Amino acid sequence: MPFFTRRHLLAATALVTLTPHVPTAQAALGMPWSPNEAYPPTGARPGPWLYFTADEAATVEAIVDRLIPADELSPGGRDAGCAVFIDRQLTGPFGSHEWLYMQGPFSANPLPSQGIQSPYTPRQQYRLGLAALAEYCRGQFGGKTFPQLAPADQDRVLTGLEKGDIHLSGYNGVELFSAILANTMEGFFADPIYGGNKDMCGWKLVGFPGTRYDYRDVIANPNRPYTLPPISIQGRPDWNRNAG
Amino acid sequence: MNRRLPKKDVVIVGLGWTGSILAHELCLAGLDVVALERGPWRDTATDFNIGTAPDELRYAVRQDIFLRPAQETLTIRNKLDQEALPIRKWGSFLPGNGVGGAGVHWNGQTWRFLPEDFTLKSHLTQRYGEGFLPENHMIQDWGITYQELEPYYDRFEKIAGISGKAGNLNGQTQEGGNPFEGPRSAEYPTPPMMQGYSQQLFTDSAKRRNLHPFPRPSGNLSTAYTNPFGMRMAPCSYCGFCEWFGCANYSKSSPQTCVLPALMRMPNFSVRTLAEVTKINLTPDGKHATGVTYVDAQGDEIEQPADLVLVCAFALFNVRLLLLSGIGQPYDPATGEGVVGKNYAYQSSGSATAYFGEDVRINPFAAAGSLGVALDDYNGDNFDHAPHGFVGGASITCAHTNGRPINFRPVPPGTPRWGSAWKKATKETYNHVATVGAQGSVMSYRDSYLDLDPTYKDRLGRPLMRMTFDFKPNEEKMTAFMADRCEELARDMGARQIVKSHSRSPYNIVPYQTTHNTGGAVMGSDPKTSVLNRYCQSWDVPNVFVSGASAFPQNAGYNPTGTVGALCCMMVDAIRDQYLRNPGQPLVRT
Incomplete structure (x- = not known):
């Protein structure tokens, strides 16, 4: 039964130390999450077309x-x-x-204001x-x-x-x-x-710096050109010595 | 499998802003509290990890952390004689999902409504006469006054750590704040945020017109702050990933940053996630709730008995749960009888997009959800409406919430949507655009309402809720007036080109507007015209309280969360100090 309290958390923490290979059971006893439960983005892998002919x-x-x-x-x-x-x-x-609502019936004459149908x-x-x-x-x-x-x-x-x-x-x-x-x-x-x-x-092209996450200096110094190069979730190619 | 769990003192439906505050305060009062949340657990360190949080495609475009319409949506039509169709993909508004609710992905703009907003019907009738109000309106007083709510606004602002500048402290006008606001008992907990270049231009423009600009009250904190629950928050870094994102910085006020860590330490609190409440259960006479039934992640139906049921889902879903549970008489627009679902309102808008020359560098990516300079000279009844022929108003703001380029790619009118000319215009325009925007009120009308859809069902086979809503002539006229004011201000800022827009019929569900859905379970002083009394307690079932913007009888020209938080804090006091002395009894006698 997924029923969570602080006491259960402490008990579950002790359990983790003793038996580290039963994550599902621990989650049911402890706090309502498991370590690393949040999923990272699924990156695109190089290689052949996966869907298109x-x-x-x-x-x-x-x-x-x-x-x-x-x-x-x-x-x-x-x-x-x-x-x-x-x-x-x-x-x-x-x-x-x-993730969308795909149940019918599908109207033949939706109004434009009603969105995709x-x-x-x-x-x-x-x-x-x-x-x-x-x-x-x-x-x-x-x-x-x-x-x-x-x-x-x-x-x-x-x-x-x-x-x-x-x-x-x-x-x-x-x-x-x-x-x-x-x-x-x-x-x-x-x-x-x-x-x-x-x-x-x-x-x-537009001058978006990506994921830098701290622009306090930009706000404090208005109307100046921003010159730093962008950064992505994976960093920058030149951060990686072997980047091709 | 069906089963029945041991009874709790309190069951809370939805663990967002108000669910978590109510849970915290009632656990402190010694009650045994369980919260049921239909979405997943979410917290800052894991779900809003700084390495993956700034991802526009995932969160703002694919809507990763929002309620998935496959789980629940609603149907929409503009007029009574149309067939409502399901909102298959969210557009106009984006309901949250999971622990923290909409408090995770909001911008953090945290306003108090004006004193007249709470007595709107009486005020407008007295000043302009009954005949001045729009056709088929259902405008009502709230049953409370600003003065009664003030301590609770103050309480919520302190929980959330709001950054701002008072304009009226105990009746004394303060330089740099909003002179039109109701009297405040205290300054904001933290000072205002820094502002960007377009805000400087806007401030200068407004002052030249003898208007009264001030920094918008912000749940993106200007400094480090420790709230009354001992929660530590960090200063905002102006990353530009607020709205539709979780904050990785502990800078945006949210249940995660302000309440949950304290709440989860309470031994008498528990939460079940992925637990969707399907019904509030009533005694056979329908006058008392016995608890709720929910469906868990395995699809099992489980009954959770409780003495007190607090409905704290998003406004729209509060209303649906009341309709599905048979609490209160459903509203019928044909007869005007009934109360549940009536007075649905939304938010209107007007704007002027200002295109500048190359010498004005906006740096739009350096931004925050609540960054902005606003003025209230045209909000509420702060100006004489008699010459204009409409009621209501708007806060006018020059803001910058982000420069994320999938959705933010302004180009001058007439630019092609693709090809080399599009690319050149996109490059040349990106850093040189600002918007002066008006966020306006929406009045309540006889045919703007919520009920259960006759055709479409959710994944559990329950009817979806049906929304009937359109922008009325009053709101079209009001926002056209506001767009003209925005244009004047933008012109004085030095714009080379200005494009105006404002709310018009038909209301369109596709482009994002705001997630400020209000009404449907409104508060008031008369059970014939309201679902809830002044403490947001159900008139019909006194051990059910309903928290959220569903209580607003009509919507004001502000974001709703400040008022939602204040009503919640008022409810805390009413339950703890009055209701628990005589449990199961109405706090207001009819």
Whole structure:
């Protein structure tokens, strides 16, 4: 019975010393938490695509590189890792809408003020939406895929999706565009631990110092340029002698 | 499996700010207290570890520490003739979850309401006449006065260590504080925070207009502080990860930093986490609570008998628990009969976003949830409403809560959402934007209310609560007026370009606004128009008390937590010094 008091805590502490390998039983007797119970963030690991097929990945990489093009200000979305970020996010609780309310019925005519009412999870949204986009491109551009299009054509397709001028077969193009744009920006500006924002390129673009956690000197000295480089949850590449 | 546990003196539903304060004080009074919390245990060292706490994606975007809609959400519609649909993902507001509740992830802005706010109906009627009040309003007096609540505001501010500057000490106006506030018996426990560059510009602008700027009262502490429970807090480092985050610094006032370590030492206190209360149990005549039933992490249904039931969940979920338990008559907007669910209100807003040139460096990342300079010249009834045709007001603030770049990426109007032009504008704008914002009141109306949804259920098969709410013409007019005031101030700050906005119908559940959901179980002096008496004791079931912003008859132009804390401290005294002498009896006779 999970029933906790200070007395139980003391008793449980003694128990820990004697029998360190039965954490579940101790938790039930002691304070309402176990050591290291709080979970650290799950970082993105390098390696092959975990959710996207090769064709899907090529399309997403091409899209994120148009949404955030490489130029003199920053690397593009592909080199920043935005597609990797989206792939890894889709494999986690975000991808399945595990934390959201997904019980029906799903209204066919929700008001815009009532928010998302789709039965599709992000994984399904990407799978269905990218398939519909591939079909559209094949039909409009003589069998070419989105990644094979010239950048100007890619921009025309993306603009058409954004404005609702292009109608995909079987999927809402505005919703597909909105999801990819939001997730791309998340990847570009989230902590690099999640696979995007490589070398904190998104943070360097705007001048966000990341996780420094103490700006008393900045507040005390207003209107001065901030010059220190950003730091992420994993530190900085140059802190690690073997950083590649 | 169903089972029944031994009886406790007190069972507390929800271990947030008010649950933990009530538990602490009633344990000191010698009662045997158990708290049931449906979320997990959370504490600073483990859950808000400084190595992982500043993570915008995890906390602010994916909503890691919030109540998950899969566990409970509500349905929403703007008007009575619409079909309510479930809020599948939180947007407009973000209910907390777990030990500490919303006190974990709040910004820490800790206000007192104005004296007139508590007698609003009488005050407005007397000054402007009944006909001046908005159509279909349900504005009510609270059944208490500011003067009665003042010692409890002071008590809560001392527990939380609030940083600020008094503007009215025992009737004497104080330089540098808010001259419109009600008389205070004491200065704030800690001095005001430092302010940033945009706050300096705002202060200068306001003074040129003969307005009265002052540092916003803050639960992000300016100095180290030890509270009356012996809890030590550390000075804020302006890290910019307050709202939607736990504080890794022991600087933000919260149950974790201010109450729980003292509470957990009490031998007569216990807490069960992952324990979701499903019902308050009543005697067959419905006049006395016998305890509560909850479902634990294994899915077992367990009965916890108790002499006294304190409902301390988030405002919305207090109301739902009353509806599910059959305590008080549910409100019916068609007839105007009933009380539970009536007078739901929210918060309105107006703002002016100010774009500056390169010579103004805001450094938005150096920030805190309560950092800001405010003025109350346009709040409450501090100005004559007769020429304007609306009631209510707003505190106007130039604040900086963060510069976290997934959500904070201002660009001038007309900028594309992607591509090279977007990138260039994002880079050039990030460090040169400030917002002058108005946080406004919302009146209560006949068709703004909460009830049980006829269609959608939670994971346990119980009806979700249904919210019917929209911004009314009074609030649209008021916030348009406030946006104009914000624009004037921003222009004088030297902005090159200004973009105004304000609350409009239809109320939209998608963009984040505030988690200041109020009403639904309101306090008052008449059981026909209120759920609770002046001590937040149920009129119908006297051994049930309900704590939280659900008690507000309408919402004022301030954040609610200061008033929630004060009402809680008043409840502590009422239970300890009056109720326990005659347990089970109403503290107010009808």
